[in-house]
Amino acid sequence: MVTMTLVPDSEQLRTPAEQATSLFGELKRGRTPSRSDGQVSKSYTRGANNQEAVFVRNVDLKVAYATFAMHLSKEIKSKYFERLDQILDVEEWEIEDALPKLSSFQDFARTLIFYQFKWLPELTVSSSGVVAACWYTKNDRITVEFTGNRSCRWALSFRENEELELATGSCQIVNLESRLRPYPLHEKIFDGEAAEYS
Template sequence: MEDFKVPSFSEDLRIVVPPPSAGSGVDAEGASARLRAMRRILTGSAQKISEIQNIQPKSDTLAGQLSEKKVALKRLAASVGMHLDPNWRARLFANLDALMDPEEWAPEFTMPSEKSFSTFLRLVIYLHPTKRPGLGISPTGHFLASWSREDGRVVIESLNDDEVRWVISRTRGDLRESAAGKTKIYRVPDVISPYEPDHLFQDDDKILV
């Protein structure tokens, strides 16, 4: 599991990215890929998990509460298992076990959110990356996904109802650029596209979904 620090976010943080010029157009392959991505999250089990609600644990102990949450989150991931590579799904479950270890859990953290995890799963299904993300949990119970290489990094915090906060940084020669914002999962490729992030989500011939 990749270790990473999570930047602080401002609730009112927004980045406005100009749309492509009218003359640039959209290539047919890209348009087809976007259509397939929309179909994946608007139909079947991937659509159904968008309706999930947070569950209040019944246990009186921290270990019991975390155990209840882990069961709920794993069931959520299993319900969209057809979209996830079995090896990655097993690794995801192992990461959840590690992140929600009662011995390591900070008592001031909010319990992990099923709604945030639903957004995370739908984000992965939509982006269709071939590189496995590093996984984290914020103090507010939101799931964090990180993709990085030597010349760049993107961290995406999954909120409720398909909303995400994102931070991206890229290095080009001696110049380091960064940006951040808040958007819906289906807008992520558009708002980060000026930073040419495609290679951050790709890992040669490895298959994620």
């Protein structure tokens, strides 16, 4: 629904984040934001609600992530806290995209604890809200999507004898390392034995 909102001159000096916070407070109190004087602008009620949902989901994911934090190094904790802020930027979020699924992100965090990696994966989120870990080099790439219930789908590509090889599969997270063991990328990613899985 589109509503017309009157915005005073002082409102225009506030940052978008400050304006969004103000809108969220009024929406929570059951009011449509309005102003008594000033310049007329368009406000999308759905957009305001969407921004609030993005902010709340970011908090939810960070709270969930914190439950795993005692098992992770400072480097790992910082990397993905910052990445969540990049992904869930209320000013940049596309309204048609699904928010990251909590169970999917929790399985990503479990994987960081369960396996030792030679380098940390990039964290991405699909338009349907599925969280994925990505490792890539100039010629090789592996993507692991966390589908919930401690399961995942994986896809990889690599060059062998100048030929491009592709492979895909699905498994429980606890079996991911063994499923990828036949492929050259395994040695580039995994480092050492897996920890106890819980």
